[in-house]
Amino acid sequence: MDYLSDLHIDGTWRAGAGGATFPVLDPSDGSELARFAIATEADCLAAVEAADAAFDGWAATPPRVRGEVLRRAYEILTEEREIFAEIIVRENGKAFSDALGEADYAKEFFRWFSEEAVRIGGDFRLSPSGDKRIVVTRQPIGVSVLVTPWNFPAAMATRKIAPALAAGCTTVLKPARETPLTAAYIVGALERAGAPRGVVNLVTPVPTGPAVAAMIAHPAVRKLSFTGSTEVGRVLLHEAADTVVSASMELGGNAPFLVLEGADVDLAVEGALVAKMRNGGSACTAANRFYVHDSLHDEFAEKLAVALGRFTVGPGIDRANTLGALVSLEERDKVADLVTTAVAEGATVILGGERIGGGAFYPATVLVDVEHGSTINQTEIFGPVSALVRFSTVDEAVRMANDTIYGLIGYVFGREDEALRVALRVDAGMVAVNRGVLSDPAAPFGGTKQSGLGREGSSEGILEYLEEKYIGLAP
Ligand code: NAD
Numbered sequence: 001m002d003y004l005s006d007l008h009i010d011g012t013w014r015a016g017a018g019g020a021t022f023p024v025l026d027p028s029d030g031s032e033l034a035r036f037a038i039a040t041e042a043d044c045l046a047a048v049e050a051a052d053a054a055f056d057g058w059a060a061t062p063p064r065v066r067g068e069v070l071r072r073a074y075e076i077l078t079e080e081r082e083i084f085a086e087i088i089v090r091e092n093g094k095a096f097s098d099a100l101g102e103a104d105y106a107k108e109f110f111r112w113f114s115e116e117a118v119r120i121g122g123d124f125r126l127s128p129s130g131d132k133r134i135v136v137t138r139q140p141i142g143v144s145v146l147v148t149p150w151n152f153p154a155a156m157a158t159r160k161i162a163p164a165l166a167a168g169c170t171t172v173l174k175p176a177r178e179t180p181l182t183a184a185y186i187v188g189a190l191e192r193a194g195a196p197r198g199v200v201n202l203v204t205p206v207p208t209g210p211a212v213a214a215m216i217a218h219p220a221v222r223k224l225s226f227t228g229s230t231e232v233g234r235v236l237l238h239e240a241a242d243t244v245v246s247a248s249m250e251l252g253g254n255a256p257f258l259v260l261e262g263a264d265v266d267l268a269v270e271g272a273l274v275a276k277m278r279n280g281g282s283a284c285t286a287a288n289r290f291y292v293h294d295s296l297h298d299e300f301a302e303k304l305a306v307a308l309g310r311f312t313v314g315p316g317i318d319r320a321n322t323l324g325a326l327v328s329l330e331e332r333d334k335v336a337d338l339v340t341t342a343v344a345e346g347a348t349v350i351l352g353g354e355r356i357g358g359g360a361f362y363p364a365t366v367l368v369d370v371e372h373g374s375t376i377n378q379t380e381i382f383g384p385v386s387a388l389v390r391f392s393t394v395d396e397a398v399r400m401a402n403d404t405i406y407g408l409i410g411y412v413f414g415r416e417d418e419a420l421r422v423a424l425r426v427d428a429g430m431v432a433v434n435r436g437v438l439s440d441p442a443a444p445f446g447g448t449k450q451s452g453l454g455r456e457g458s459s460e461g462i463l464e465y466l467e468e469k470y471i472g473l474a475p
């Protein structure tokens with residue numbers, strides 16, 4: 001397969017100023033897929049300046065025309081669904097079915113925000129004293145720097161680019177080093193869809209930190225939207241503070257999955273398979289801590305282990321495999337080390353638990369006898385490991401679910417009325433009741449506590465890229 005592997009700056013695909021490249025690896029066997037251009041700091045600043053130069057023109061482009069560019073990009077990604085998914089599989093390692101799911105989810109942000117571009121509202125009213133008309137209009141915030149992770153290399157990029165472009169902002173995308181090929185493909189699709197030069201730029205600096213800091217400090221940059229770990233998010237929030245850049249943060253998670261007394265165990269297992277195994281467990285939304293009522297614990301554990309035991313592990317490119325590789329050997333080793341530590345802290349392995357040779361593979365694993373507060377319980381696992389904790393009262397379950405610095409998502413399985421009451425008590429931006437998947441471009445995605453600031457998708461998503469302006473008029 002031919003990959004786009006250059007920077008995209010001011011409408012031109014080109015090498016970095018230093019001429020250097022870095023390898024992009026297939027995590028299923030470690031082979032080199034491509035060499036991607038390294039952006040120097042000067043390249044990154046050139047991208048910001050190109051976005052700045054394009055800003056006035058794009059902001060003044062009629063919303064319908066902006067929406068049509070996004071709509072065409074959606075159509076291109078729909079026609080090329082298989083190619084799109086294959087690029088994701090090759091560099092990320094996930095199973096083909098997961099990649100197709102991501103490709104479908106990712107392109108929906110282009111369709112959704114093509115429709116939102118023409119619905120940017122405002123307000124017009126008389127002040128309470130009657131001395132003036134209050135006019136409130138919404139304008140694009142400005143040049144936006146978008147930094148994305150490797151686990152959903154397509155969807156995390158389109159979830160930012162689409163609302164930014166719909167709002168009239170111009171962008172610089174900085175994808176993760178592990179997965180730049182998917183990002184370049186999406187930028188290429190937008191170019192083919194008619195995005196004018198400078199509206200979408202792509203840079204891949206190595207090392208990342210100083211170049212991103214330089215972009216944030218550039219006076220033209222007014223927005224930073226980041227998806228990634230809480231650790232890096234904190235660093236970027238400090239950097240954004242120096243120039244008071246508006247920052248949206250989609251950070252880490254540590255999702256609780258509660259199985260309440262009276263829950264339908266088969267439905268809970270079905271939900272767990274998606275909540276845990278979507279993307280091989282490398283998801284910020286992945287169920288990380290299973291809290292299961294004493295009365296259902298053994299049945300749930302047994303049925304979950306049987307269902308997970310059916311996953312076939314191997315290269316994602318082979319469509320028969322339902323569990324692909326983790327993104328790198330380092331990530332695989334992190335997961336393996338967490339399981340070793342869990343066992344040392346008293347957990348029992350009832351499925352999996354051993355590294356598999358070859359690429360970055362790790363099998364579906366189930367641990368029981370896990371303690372609330374243990375290392376695996378308080379760490380984002382990011383792999384196919386289910387760690388089960390018992391509870392006996394709802395209050396205890398809610399207390400443990402909320403006992404974390406994270407608040408992205410929770411899952412509650414139980415009798416509908418009780419599950420809803422518990423969902424309202426879970427401190428998270430999103431709660432799934434009796435279902436294993438929630439993400440939807442039409443719904444607000446985001447977290448509380450250290451899982452983030454702001455929301456993506458839905459009608460809220462575009463507001464992150466708009467600034468309100470109040471104009472007072474004579475009455
Ligand atoms: P990461 O934080 O290591 O990297 C994310 C991005 O930040 C990458 O592009 C990386 O190159 C860049 N980066 C790293 N250090 C930087 C620095 N000092 N300055 C600027 N940029 C820097 O995260 P990751 O390992 O790629 O992704 C996994 C994490 O992302 C998990 O914690 C996961 O929960 C989180 N995530 C969150 C969401 C969400 O919507 N809340 C979605 C997907 C992933």
